[in-house]
Amino acid sequence: MSMSSGSASLGFEVKDLELINLTKRFADFVAVDDLTLTIPAGSFFALLGPSGCGKTTTLRMVAGLEDPTEGQILLGGDDLTRLKAYQRPVNTVFQSYALFPHLDVFENVAFGLRRRGIKDVSAAVTAMLELVELGNLARRKPGQLSGGQQQRVAVARALINHPGVLLLDEPLGALDLKLRRQMQLELKRIQTEVGTSFVHVTHDQEEAMTMADTVAVMNQGRIEQMGAPVDIYDLPRTRFVATFLGQSNEVSGRVTGTSGGDLLIEGAGSRFTLPVTRSAVDTGDILVGVRPEKLSISAQGSDIGDDVNYVTGKVTDASFTGVSTQYLVMTSWGGEWMVFEQNRSLGGTLRPGDEVTVHWRPEHTFGLAVDGSAAESA
């Protein structure tokens, strides 16, 4: 009962979660590779990555369900690494909810309090059921609830213990799209209301970006990049992050010099400039990238102004979606680019087969290192 003193208080104690050199090896397979990161108290933190990248394994180590091969886990400065799951002031919303099928909603939610020897649970449980808007279903069994309702029970069951950090493993994975959107807002509201840190695992980039203050993009057991959604979307530091967080158009080139704070690049029969601060490399081979909504498109030969980056190509597909028109352009070197153009003017749209210039401002450009998988984009 080492933690009962801290958890008996009713308010949430907000604490930083620190992972230090956290590593997990299964036989000789490295699932989580030397992970070091700090999740500030009270933040909504999303761990985003493709299937098999080690997200669940990371959460399980924090929850105490998996022993780290190396490294440390600290919560508010206290070392949790050697504590058993039942001794950690951390709670989990499992991927499949794992509600106790023989207990009703009330008893599921009361489970954690009862285990810590708290006698009068009914006020706390009722308040928690109100928070997740399930007050009228307290006596139902989990089998009699819809997916969204089960999900709320799972959240309530974990949150009622006022964990220092709440771990959510793809909590919305089993829900249909509409319910997902609704529950995203719901979870965000709950997090704001209780103020404790949420670590939310997902492989849905849109979900991560809409919900989280901080997104960490994980790949093959490592964090590739971490930051506010706007920042990592705007300025991805690796090709993996650029393509995983939405669409990315790329052209390869070579750094030829600098001018002021800009890198000068030649590639694909054209010249590009981009701020040095927006590039991951400053010499040699480089991948010049830009997001599709930052692009403008016009018929070849029309005036695009100075100081812009541009590539030329031919429209292969144009689809009008109302708000915007989405073009696919086959570039002069054979790469396929995607352009989102807002329908601001009444001017006629371009058609497949038209020769076009695609241009954008240097400060919207990002520079990436050329890695093994760069060839795929061409």
Add this chain to the structure above:
Amino acid sequence: MPAIVPTTTTKADAPAASAGSSQRRSRTAYLLLLPGLGWLGVFFVIPIATLFFTSLQAPVEGRSGVYQAAFQISNYAQALGDYWPQFVRSFIYAGIATILALIIAYPLAYFIAFKAGRWRAIMLVLVVAPFFASFLLRTYAWRTILSDEGAITTALNALHLLPEDRILNTSIAVVLGLTYNFLPFMILPLYASLEKIDPRLIEASGDLYARPFTGFRKVVFPLSLPGVVAGTLLTFIPAAGDFINARLLGAPGDSMVGTAIQVNFLQFRDYPIASALSFILMAFILVVVFTYIRRAGTEDLV
């Protein structure tokens, strides 16, 4: 096997009447029940009815072993009066054997369900393997294992642990034999209900501050209750009616109802008393089973 015939014809007819209405389909369902009902009629209702009439028969004067139809309810009073110690012993021995089997089987079934990994299939085969040898033979084998000169008896005697200085031909041997013989009937249903439990529920209980044993008590055990109920019934019922173990492993003073029924049928040829004993045993077991199931159905057992 007349009951089989309608089903076969129905099956053959079905493709011909391909536009069959739902009414016709439900008639097919009833027809499909016929073999089962026929089986019950031939092998359950008729023997029970015969047994019931036999239990009320009266002896024919001067001819031993011959009985005539009557309404002699006193047969029941006589059976109960003569053999109540056997009834008591049956229920005590079967009860102890059921508890022992539960204690042995639960950890084993738990291990097979959660920890055995790829050995699971092999362990399950080992559980049922004894069925490949005859019940009688296996019980005889226990005579050797528990014999007065055997290693077990000698060792326990050296420690002065045996009240009668022996195991064979005591009630201990009878209970051990019952436990052994019906153990698989306990393990299999337990395994079946434990195997269905999602291991993530155990992790969830740990995540919610339950120590391993509390997690077991509050989550795994309640979810395995259907297996516990099925296993205890499947062990207790045949154990209470068993006549082999008491016969082969016990002393004459350890006899159970099964033994009494067997002796009355085959040696004394007192069919009415044997039948009355069978009926009383059946009634007692039904009462025990119903009380038990009702209690298990509510949360009293948790």
